[in-house]
Amino acid sequence: MTEFPVENPATGEIIAMVADGGPAEARAAVDAAEAAARAWARTPARARSEILHRTFELMLRDREQLAELIVSENGKSPADARGEVAYAAEFFRWYAEEAVRTDGGYGPSPAGGTRTVVTRRPVGIAALVTPWNFPAAMATRKIGPALAAGCTVVLKPAAETPLTALAVARLLTEAGVPGGVVNVVTTTDAGGVVTTWLEDPRVRKISFTGSTRVGQLLLRQAADRVVNASMELGGNAPFVVTADADLDAAVDGAMIAKFRNGGQACTAANRFYVHADVADEFVARLSKRVEALTVGAGGEIGPLISAKAVGGVARLVDSALAAGARVVARAAIPGEGQGHFFPPTVLADVPADAEIVGQEIFGPVAPVVTWHDESELLAWVNASELGLAAYVYAGELQHALRLGEAIDAGMVGINRGLVSDPAAPFGGMKQSGLGREGARDGLNEFTETQYLSIDWPGT
Template structure:
């Protein structure tokens, strides 16, 4: 069902599409397949609802978000179970994501009451300047499948807190997660037209309407750099506000003074999180030659113990990839690396038959001897393959780490405080974990530089993305 103007309804064409379990291929349900007319109706509903929602007090908007936070936590297990079936991540990780999604709702429930203006002194005695912060208007959000609930709340919550209305197009792979998330907001008392959901199996006409409709004043997108560039270019035709969280190619640097065992355990934990299908996942693991042997031995041991399978089964730590195309990419990267001299230490193949039948499973993989001419060195993997590169000095590894068009997350392991600051300041990335594999929170800005995006989500900056500044110059 679509959710437009406060009502659940089929698409105007009555078309539907299937949602499937990537671990088995089983059909989970049928979802309304929106067309361009449905999206236009959703935008019109959001436009009509905007003036009244924008005029609500910050405390009123905050109260509704608080209620949504409470409901999301009450339904945590139900949401997590659905996420594991539809997206594939192990149930423990799905529960963590629902908690993370709720964190954004709580954070912006609080930040809704902190949209502050400003008074600026004038050079004239008879003049006063005041700055107001006002909602941009109707926002459109396009969300990904890899974090199918938290990426919704990270966009919906700040939009609502700022006083915007929103139309959301979720990933076609995870529409059921979006439906259940919208039920949380609807049951929390969000007024009709303020939030609208348009699921579709064909994103092109949906995106075209969102980008060409002049009522939409803000586009927020999480996904590939290629699609993000296209959306930003189209949005520029009407000077729509944009925020983009795009691809990553994170370096994970282990210096000679670091504990190689601790670093290897950290690398294994973050690399295979969500089957490696995370934009902040380490894609290039740089290890100093002097500790490489110990690091590789530990990493190999840890990865070999990872249990792959359906996320609802006991003890599973790595789930399926999202689709056949992802499997093809893993095979291509491994074959290319081996053909250029790399060694596969663990894994390196698709898992088939038995419990893996019908699913998109790839064995957790470690590759050593990776060099710059290999495809995996340049191309975002988005899967469970850990490529290890040996380096000899600090300047060399900084140069290699920055040798990418991406600039989202990066990681440093060192016990030298001076080096930690020096290298962090030299890396061209928006987020840096120093002896830390999770440099994220609803309270801190999330986003990258270069071709990894524009703007920030979360934190105070995440609210500012949905606000315009208006100057009042008053002559006395």
């Protein structure tokens, strides 16, 4: 089998060579998953729970090594990497607890003569496709509920960051997951591998995190066989600041919502809508914080994932400047030729219809749009076809809640810059996806409902 290189985006150094699988390896992974499926589905929920909890403990044991691996292949800051490992591990703990609480029901038919038993059963072999921006958390957020439900899985991590997925798979094996239950295929031929899975009648579930464009293609393929599909797709999160908001809290939240992972998150604040009465002050405070950021390998802000990503962000900024925006703050970046860095940037006077407002930036750029009228604000906010996350900062809680409920987004942070939580349903509206991950909802995504109608004479 051929191999492909894994690059450190902060230095350009090749840090590993990884097996480059294709359709043959994809089929072999399904073969292994099929061989293990019946036994795993019949494994008592308590036993599955204990394995998941052991994996949680092993991730905490190896948290520093896992964080270092994420820094090396993804480029994110050490603090962000440690935070991701802790977050990723929590999915194993949460689903260890949920595994033993499978829903069901029993009751008489209203017409009499029968009793109804409702159960949930594993959906079957699940194909999991994860992105590069959170290589640990995106894997555990899918593997955890799938195993808790009794499914076996085939996983394709992103070619940019396969090492973390392989490390998580090794920990699952150490924790006691039987052979064939979790199968990882690393590849540069994503289309060939995933198409092989979607065309295989043994695969009954596809769970994908990535761009809306790719998600649309996978949904078309899944429709041919009516494969159960969960899609966590693109975002264009608005960050709304009202006239009476606590500006210190709003700036703190903006630094998290925008600059966590260098802005390379589907939940990242993408467009800032700040009321005219406080816009200048908000921009001044945010600019001061952004200019103080340290950028570089090991800094607060790491590199973007590739040179192509840097070019895409630069193009959006240039387009905004041509439309009348202005740069009010920029952090310093390392010298030329030292990785794929883009300077954290604040843009003011951004037109509401600027391209950078309508496109997912996926980089450390904060474009600020000034608003006056709330009805116009909501029209701007909801004009996007994407509706994953949003953030609202307002002085009056009821006002913040009213705004949050009026925004077309699956998740809204109210006076906080972080929405992700293993115990909460993660997912979006409109073209941001289908289904939910996390919480009880995430477990149900890997099950199918079955009811048994029992003859009950004499009633």
